[in-house]
Amino acid sequence: MENNSHTIIGKISYTNSWPVFHNFHPSALKYPAEMVSEVPAILNQGMSRGTIHVGALSSFAYAEASDKLLLLPDLSVSADGPVRSIFLFSRVPLAQIGTGTIAVTNTSATSVNLLKILMEKAFGNKPEYISANPDLDAMMHQADACLLIGDHAIKASWQDQGYIVTDLAELWKEWTGLGMTFAVWAVNRKAAKDKPEAIAEIAEAFAESKLRGVSDLDPIVLAACSTIGGTKSYWEGYFRNLSYDFGERQQKGLNLYFRYAYEMGLLPQAVKMEIWSHKLLTRVKE
Numbered sequence: 001m002e003n004n005s006h007t008i009i010g011k012i013s014y015t016n017s018w019p020v021f022h023n024f025h026p027s028a029l030k031y032p033a034e035m036v037s038e039v040p041a042i043l044n045q046g047m048s049r050g051t052i053h054v055g056a057l058s059s060f061a062y063a064e065a066s067d068k069l070l071l072l073p074d075l076s077v078s079a080d081g082p083v084r085s086i087f088l089f090s091r092v093p094l095a096q097i098g099t100g101t102i103a104v105t106n107t108s109a110t111s112v113n114l115l116k117i118l119m120e121k122a123f124g125n126k127p128e129y130i131s132a133n134p135d136l137d138a139m140m141h142q143a144d145a146c147l148l149i150g151d152h153a154i155k156a157s158w159q160d161q162g163y164i165v166t167d168l169a170e171l172w173k174e175w176t177g178l179g180m181t182f183a184v185w186a187v188n189r190k191a192a193k194d195k196p197e198a199i200a201e202i203a204e205a206f207a208e209s210k211l212r213g214v215s216d217l218d219p220i221v222l223a224a225c226s227t228i229g230g231t232k233s234y235w236e237g238y239f240r241n242l243s244y245d246f247g248e249r250q251q252k253g254l255n256l257y258f259r260y261a262y263e264m265g266l267l268p269q270a271v272k273m274e275i276w277s278h279k280l281l282t283r284v285k286e
């Protein structure tokens with residue numbers, strides 16, 4: 001029998017995921033559900049502990065907990081080239097950072113590890129990393145460079161800060177020729193087993209919400225302007241540049257990232273992505 005307890009759904013509080021969430025309303029679901037809106041690091045913890053049952057999280061955190069999670073089909077936050085909201089701010093070019101100190105935002109998992117991969121594999125640099133609250137001035141006070149993501153990165157890039165600004169997804173694309181997936185949607189395996197109908201309803205609602213969101217960005221653009229600032233054309237360009245799909249292209253880029261992360265000891269295990277489906281479990285080919 002279906003377990004009828006509340007399903008807890010995780011929402012990324014950054015604007016980058018709004019096109020998937022804007023038309024997603026937990027109160028309209030037949031099965032009882034509640035949504036929590038948090039920065040990725042908090043959602044990652046909840047998904048790994050099982051206190052959040054389904055929703056968006058850092059792709060790196062999915063990999064860490066892949067024995068407990070299944071991916072929801074065709075949902076992600078990805079970029080095939082510049083992402084425009086994952087920036088390293090530095091006083092000298094990245095290649096020259098050497099053994100300096102980089103302050104990294106404590107809200108991220110994917111981008112922090114992407115930075116480590118790029119620094120070591122692309123530049124042969126081994127800087128010291130310190131985790132910090134996402135505050136450009138405070139971070140630059142204690143480090144040679146800092147990593148910000150999401151709306152913190154966008155707002156800092158609008159400031160007249162005078163640092164060199166490097167887009168990590170652009171660098172990844174230049175270096176590998178592939179796109180990068182920062183967030184995925186996943187479901188707790190036990191929740192998928194205990195309440196298959198509730199999870200199916202949520203998966204379907206996400207798919208529908210994404211379709212509506214990307215085909216009508218206007219309300220999302222207006223909400224971003226009034227919440228974060230910036231112009232309509234800025235946000236239109238920002239959202240259109242991102243991809244919310246998780247097809248073969250995105251999977252190829254993410255598989256390579258997972259391989260490097262495993263090789264560098266950032267991930268404890270090699271990752272085989274498994275995608276939830278209502279009836280059967282499908283394994284993604286590499």
Ligand SMILES: C=C(O[C@@H]1C=C(C(=O)O)C=C[C@H]1O)C(=O)O
Pocket residue numbers: 012014016017040057058059077083084085086107108109110111112149150151153182183
């Ligand atoms: C595109 C972005 O991707 C985000 C980056 C994440 C990370 O680094 O762990 C997690 C979720 C994504 O929404 C962004 O924050 O700008």
